[in-house]
Amino acid sequence: MSILVIGSTGTVGSLVVQGLAKQGAQVKAMVRRTGTLSLPAGVDGVVADLGDVNSLRLAMSGVRTLFLLNALAPDEVTQSLQALSVAREAGIQRIVYLSVIHADLYTDVPHFTGKHTVERMIESLDLPATILRPAYFMQNDAAIQSVIEGYGVFPMPIGAKGCAMVDVRDIADIAVAELLRRDRSAEPLPRLTLEVAGNEVFTGEAAAAVWAQALNREIRYGGDDVQAFEAQLTAQHVPAWMAYDLRLMMSRIQQLGQIPAAGATRTLEKILGRPLRTYQAFVAERVKAA
Structure with a gap:
């Protein structure tokens, strides 16, 4: 019996595949077409599509154990619900689902509310699953590094409430630990929800200050204009529906922040057996590699 990774080509999913392979697990990586992913030795690629039951x-x-990560898509809810229903039919009783922090609070953000709907299915059917709820990815800021360095501006409009940013490598390591814990258990384990976030909360101003220190130059925060953020995404040929979804997300981040419950990070570090990675270390790594 194997572990199936859905979302194996993405930033988190590819790391999950690698982590499982390093632990000697029998892994199947789901891809949409052959030749799209260089898989670690011993990992089997399986061609399938979330829209094709x-x-x-x-x-x-x-398959004994399932990792479900669904990227932003107009029909994300349908895809995820169908995947879990097919998993139930197949008798899969060991599941790790990648959701998002505060999925229940960002009610006007389509991909947050979609993930909350999937969480409700898991809860109402009492599926034996771990729900991972990550906060803002540190790696989001890799995409804006050229803007930061070229214009001296941190352009992500994350506001003043603050985000407990998390490194995707930590997300993947926690996913691997939970997949193996469930896969190696003789019986299905109780449902568990984990907020996956960093130890330090960053505002837009604070994030800009980290880049300023790493680059040894002035970096200012670009402000809270989400309309301009949406327009910039559209100019970069991001689909209009996705650009608007991300604009709504930024508005909610400004209003509510992304801060985990007390004790959440201690739980994560116990699972990892080490401290969580820091944003300062991530930025220093990016600057050094540039």
Whole structure:
């Protein structure tokens, strides 16, 4: 029996595949077409699509444990609910689902509310699953490094409430630990929800200050204009529906922040057996590599 990773080509999913392979797990990585992913030795690629139920049934044949990560898509809810339903039909009783922090609070943000709907399915059907709820990815800021260095501006409009940013490598390591814990258990384990966030909360101003220190120059925060943020995404050929979704997300981050409950990070560090990575270390790593 194997572990199936859905979302294996993405930033988090590819790291999950690598982490499982290093631990000697039997892994199947789901891809949409052959040749799209260089897989670690011993990992089997399986071609399937979240919109194709028959291909999902074939992909889940012989699978004991499932990692479900669904990227932003207009039909994300349908895809995820179908994937979990097919998993139930296949008798899969060991699941790790990647959701998002405060999925229940960002009610006007489509991909947050979609993930909360999936969480509700897991809860109402009492599926034996770990729900991972990550906060803002540190790696989001890799995409804006050229703007930061070229214009002296931190352009992400995350506001003043603050985000407990988390490194995607920590997210993947926690996912691997939970997948192996469930996979190696003789019986299905109780449902668990984990907020996956960093130890330090960053505002827009604070994030800019970290880059300023690493670059040894002035970096200012670009401000809270989410309309300009949406327009910039559209100019970069991001689909209009996605640009608007991300604009709504930024508005909620400004209003509510992304801060985990007390004790959440201690739980994560216990799972990892080490401290969580810091934003300062991430930025220093990016600057050194540039």
